[in-house]
Amino acid sequence: MGLTAYAAGRPSALLVGVPGAAAVRLAAEAEVRRLGWASASSPASASVLVVCGDPGPSLAAAIDAAWNGVPSPRADVRLSSPGTVRAALADVPATLADLPGQRASAVTGSWRPPAAAEPEHGHGHHMTGAVHGLAMAERADDRDGLKLDVLHLPFGPVLPYWPDGLQIRMAVQGDVVQSAEAAFLDPSGPDFWDEPGARRRAAAHLDALARLLGVAGWRAQAERARLLRDAALDGTPAATLLPRATRFARRVARSRTLRWMTDGLGVHARLLARLDATTTALAHLDDPEPLPPEPDVLGVLPSLLAGRDLAAARLIVAALDPRP
Amino acid sequence: METFVAVVALAGLGGALITAVYALSFLTGVRGTLGVAPFLSGGVPREHALSRFHVRWYAVTMVFLAFDMEMIFMYPWALVVASMGTMAVVEMFLFLGLLLLGVLYAWREGAFRWA
Numbered sequence: 240m241g242l243t244a245y246a247a248g249r250p251s252a253l254l255v256g257v258p259g260a261a262a263v264r265l266a267a268e269a270e271v272r273r274l275g276w277a278s279a280s281s282p283a284s285a286s287v288l289v290v291c292g293d294p295g296p297s298l299a300a301a302i303d304a305a306w307n308g309v310p311s312p313r314a315d316v317r318l319s320s321p322g323t324v325r326a327a328l329a330d331v332p333a334t335l336a337d338l339p340g341q342r343a344s345a346v347t348g349s350w351r352p353p354a355a356a357e358p359e360h361g362h363g364h365h366m367t368g369a370v371h372g373l374a375m376a377e378r379a380d381d382r383d384g385l386k387l388d389v390l391h392l393p394f395g396p397v398l399p400y401w402p403d404g405l406q407i408r409m410a411v412q413g414d415v416v417q418s419a420e421a422a423f424l425d426p427s428g429p430d431f432w433d434e435p436g437a438r439r440r441a442a443a444h445l446d447a448l449a450r451l452l453g454v455a456g457w458r459a460q461a462e463r464a465r466l467l468r469d470a471a472l473d474g475t476p477a478a479t480l481l482p483r484a485t486r487f488a489r490r491v492a493r494s495r496t497l498r499w500m501t502d503g504l505g506v507h508a509r510l511l512a513r514l515d516a517t518t519t520a521l522a523h524l525d526d527p528e529p530l531p532p533e534p535d536v537l538g539v540l541p542s543l544l545a546g547r548d549l550a551a552a553r554l555i556v557a558a559l560d561p562r563p
Numbered sequence: 564m565e566t567f568v569a570v571v572a573l574a575g576l577g578g579a580l581i582t583a584v585y586a587l588s589f590l591t592g593v594r595g596t597l598g599v600a601p602f603l604s605g606g607v608p609r610e611h612a613l614s615r616f617h618v619r620w621y622a623v624t625m626v627f628l629a630f631d632m633e634m635i636f637m638y639p640w641a642l643v644v645a646s647m648g649t650m651a652v653v654e655m656f657l658f659l660g661l662l663l664l665g666v667l668y669a670w671r672e673g674a675f676r677w678a
Binding site for chain 2: 283301305345393397
């Protein structure tokens with residue numbers, strides 16, 4: 240029993256953000272960090288699913304699909320306000336260590352694709368029957384004029400280092416994106432980041448930088464960006480904040496590996512611009528002058544993703560960081 | 564006879580251990596198996612992911628074969644090159660040059676264009 244309690248005290252958590260409710264996600268991230276829990280990259284490696292906000296119907300359906308992939312013992316936490324985070328996460332180890340309860344609710348049985356998964360377009364002529372109830376992929380010309388399988392893959396909303404609530408439906412051949420449609424699932428109310436103020440703007444940039452660095456695989460600096468973001472929102476005086484942010488920006492901008500990885504995609508230029516915008520916003524914390532509005536990038540995203548491979552596509556999404 | 568006693572004892576011990584592990588799993592495990600959907604970040608798959616390879620991987624296979632053939636012929640060559648002298652070295656490098664032409668051709672055709 241002691242061993243179960245020990246293991247249940249250190250679960251790995253998968254956080255799902257809800258558009259507009261970034262405040263809840265920030266509180267949950269901070270609490271997960273304080274508790275020393277690991278962050279999971281997929282439902283299969285998670286034991287706690289933390290939903291940060293009140294999802295609308297289509298986001299809730301996606302969260303349910305992800306929840307079905309979390310193996311027992313498991314716990315799901317639904318947070319609706321930042322104030323409830325600490326108490327809700329404190330209950331998780333007890334839920335995970337409750338062996339009779341976990342046993343009774345343990346998931347068994349094989350997953351079957353729902354009937355809705357049938358492709359609705361019937362113009363293909365290479366349907367070679369179904370495998371496990373799923374149709375085979377249809378073929379289409381690729382950029383070299385070869386017939387190749389086309390897979391339709393959704394990216395988001397339950398994905399680490401991904402904008403809250405964003406879903407991009409991609410048609411891919413091999414690992415090359417042929418076309419993409421981007422939309423936010425159930426965007427509701429004013430966005431947390433849209434509130435005026437240089438502090439809020441700097442924090443929004445740091446949040447986006449954390450996502451980009453996380454996708455690029457530089458987890459240490461991603462974590463640093465998150466700590467800086469939380470410090471900016473907590474009202475830390477500019478005199479202590481600015482030197483830290485400048486050091487962080489210099490460190491990230493100087494990295495040759497990061498430049499090699501992201502150059503040629505337009506990602507590195509955007510990274511540098513965002514680092515610059517962050518330090519500028521932090522330098523003008525007490526300036527009452529309103530900042531220029533952020534450009535809307537959701538519309539141009541599909542055209543930028545077409546022709547890229549999936550790794551580049553994720554970097555581009557993280558660099559543009561669209562918002563509802 | 565005594566050798567067989569040892570073999571039978573070992574087999575019996577192994578069988579007992581395996582049975583014990585299975586019994587432990589049967590007594591403590593949760594019934595049934597869990598089959599989960601592929602992780603599509605909250606989506607459901609529309610097609611089966613079983614798919615054909617891009618034709619460019621076949622070109623890469625051919626290039627691999629070119630390098631592989633070089634290696635296979637170099638093993639016996641390395642044994643006799645000292646006794647055969649200069650002629651063997653010239654012949655091998657002519658052969659390597661021919662194979663390298665194939666690699667260069669594949670390169671020109673874009674076999675190394677990864678993405």
